[in-house]
Amino acid sequence: MDRIDAMRAFVTVVTEGSFTRAADRLALSPQLVSKYVAQLEQHLGLRLLNRTTRKIHLTEAGIRYHERAQQVLNDIDDMESQLGDLHTQAQGLLRISAPVSFAIRHMAPLLSDFQNAHPSVGIDLQLNDRKVDIVEEGFDIALRIGRLKSSSLIAKKIAPIRLVMCASPGYLAQHGTPRRPEDLSNHRYLRYSYMEQGGGEVLNRWLHRGGQHRHSDMTSNNGDVLVAAAITGAGIVLQPTFISGQAIQEGKLQIILPEYEPEPMALYAVFAHRQLMASKVRYFVDFIGGYFGDPPYWDRFNC
Structure with a gap:
């Protein structure tokens, strides 16, 4: 036998x-x-x-x-x-889970460049802001944003994720520019559904004062929607610069309360704990590690 x-x-x-x-x-x-x-x-x-x-x-x-x-x-x-x-290139189908807004804005060039470098690798990219179980759901890699808790998975930091509070110049001209966190209670706030994943203690205390959504005229589980609404003058938004950075650079949004900016989070590549990795996973992790730059290109604006 x-x-x-x-x-x-x-x-x-x-x-x-x-x-x-x-x-x-x-x-x-x-x-x-x-x-x-x-x-x-x-x-x-x-x-x-x-x-x-x-x-x-x-x-x-x-x-x-x-x-x-x-x-x-x-x-x-x-x-x-x-x-x-040792004698073959990376090959096979690479299944990736990634956050919706980040993937739509920043992953198409990355994946194209990766496949140009490794043409034998196919890509199956699934967009989901839910934290997937990469083992149970059959993913090779998950990209996650936040402050990761300890687990049996391996996580490699890819880039810092900066959170800024901002509003359109028109909104600030009409309603005034907050100078202190307590001023936020008098403003309309565009609330991200998963704000508990990050935000800064001082700002969160005033944005969630009394456990109520004060002047919370809009709530969404998608940051792109909230940033687009902020550009039109709908209120104040707290979002990562990989979404808001272009609008800030173009003058459509203005950063407020910069001295209270939350501690940066990070973008991580997460994969199953294995002593030995398949070549497609190892090559992708190495490739994405330096792809976005230091600082990442979406943070290269004057503010």
């Missing part, structure tokens, strides 16, 4: 939920897959699966063995991928 083949057959049966589907995935006959699992159980002296006519169920021993066997197979696949990278 080839123990690796038997182990792979067992793990695939558990993943697919049946011997027939596992056989299709492995391009083997159901009889051979069943034989591999039976030989594995005989070798271990333990029953790993309870079989019925309709379903399979893991035994307690099967649960423990499946977890360790999956890790062993992952390590083998990663080792072979690492060795293959």
Whole structure:
């Protein structure tokens, strides 16, 4: 019995939920897959699966063995991928999750340049401001903005993310320019739904004073909408400069209360914790690391 083949057959049966589907995935006959699992159980002296006519169920021993066997197979696949990278370019489909506004504004040139450098890599970019589970949902990399909490994932800082409070010159001429945080309570505020992800304690205390949305004439889960509304004079907005920077540079928005600017957050590339990475992931992480510049190009304006 080839123990690796038997182990792979067992793990695939558990993943697919049946011997027939596992056989299709492995391009083997159901009889051979069943034989591999039976030989594995005989070798271990333990029953790993309870079989019925309709379903399979893991035994307690099967649960423990499946977890360790999956890790062993992952390590083998990663080792072979690492060795293959010594003489091959990055290749395969790279699945990326990224925040909506950042991706729309800044990722098209990046992905185009990356594929020009690595033409054997396909890109599947999914935009979502929700924090995806990259392992469960099958992503290779997720780009995330904020202050990351500790986890089993690996995170590489890509660029600082600066938050500024701003409003249109027309709005400020009509309603006055706030000089202190407490002045914000007298202004219309364009509120981002996920403000708890960052914002600065002093500003947040006044923007959320009393637990109420004072003069909060607009709320949205999309920063581009709020910045566009601020440009038209709808109110004051607190947004990252990768969204508001161009409007600030063009004079359509004016930064207010700069001395109370929140501590910068960061853009991170997050990927699963593996001792060995597939070449497509490693090349992309290295590529994006220096792509946006220092400071990033969206922060190169006078203010």
